[in-house]
Amino acid sequence: MTAQRRVVAEVLDGEHVHLTADEVHSRAVTKLPEISRATVYNTLGELVSLGEVLEVATDKRAKRYDPNAHRPHHHLVCARCGAIRDVHPTGDPLADLPASERFGFTVSDVEVTYRGVCPNCAAA
Amino acid sequence: MTAQRRVVAEVLDGEHVHLTADEVHSRAVTKLPEISRATVYNTLGELVSLGEVLEVATDKRAKRYDPNAHRPHHHLVCARCGAIRDVHPTGDPLADLPASERFGFTVSDVEVTYRGVCPNCAAA
DNA sequence: AATCAACTTGGACTGAATCCAATGCGGGGG
DNA sequence: CCCCCGCATTGGATTCAGTCCAAGTTGATT
Incomplete structure (x- = not known):
């Protein structure tokens, strides 16, 4: 658990909306200015495989990430x-x-x- | 109705699978070698708005096109x-x-x- | 045959995501 | 307490899908 991962988790937990990876990144940057896009992608990928976060691909634009993974919906x-x-x-x-x-x-x-x-x- | 559009329609009608735009294009090229990717995209877009073909975005890779638009499924x-x-x-x-x-x-x-x-x- | 609109072309461009080599960091063993 | 190793991070390059656009064709109409 590094500072970067904590920040990504905080961003997702903070607003219960469906953010794109870039939106997560830009919010994360305000808390930890040197965080890179690659790390955000890595961390999101891990959260997804851990089942903590869901990927939503409603349109063919950017994937969105849904922190509400525990209650089926x-x-x-x-x-x-x-x-x-x-x-x-x-x-x-x-x-x-x-x-x-x-x-x-x-x-x-x-x-x-x-x-x-x-x-x-x-x-x- | 141009030769290009006919070819795209034939490709979709021929195989009842879910092709990506690039797969449609490469199959179309075998029937009409000079057809361009842009035209395939244009034609697929028109078929979609005409309701003849469905877009399927199951993963976040390429969109797929489903010729079976008339029977809901x-x-x-x-x-x-x-x-x-x-x-x-x-x-x-x-x-x-x-x-x-x-x-x-x-x-x-x-x-x-x-x-x-x-x-x-x-x-x- | 001339005109004009619509279609097609291909190459440049964008946005999203991934890859990768280099760097940085932290914790455990000495 | 310090060094070292492995994992995480970085950021820039790259891929991939799709869109855009200006220029060139085509073909229908008269």
């Missing part, structure tokens, strides 16, 4: 502005995939992305 | 090799998102990605 994305909210649907989508549709895969996870237009963009 | 992705299969779950995930979880969004679409390990990779 899905995402609601605005098609206009890209805003992301965590949502908790009822029901279990995994149960909706019958064995005949699994093609021998060992299915371990499911990711649901709802798309729509947020109130802000709808008003504009 | 979702995707099952192998976490190891990246293979993608179309699947048809039962139930309607849109119905599983209560109004209280919509935060005022006009929700129009939902995309479900199942992740697991395919039989091939499980064997290896």
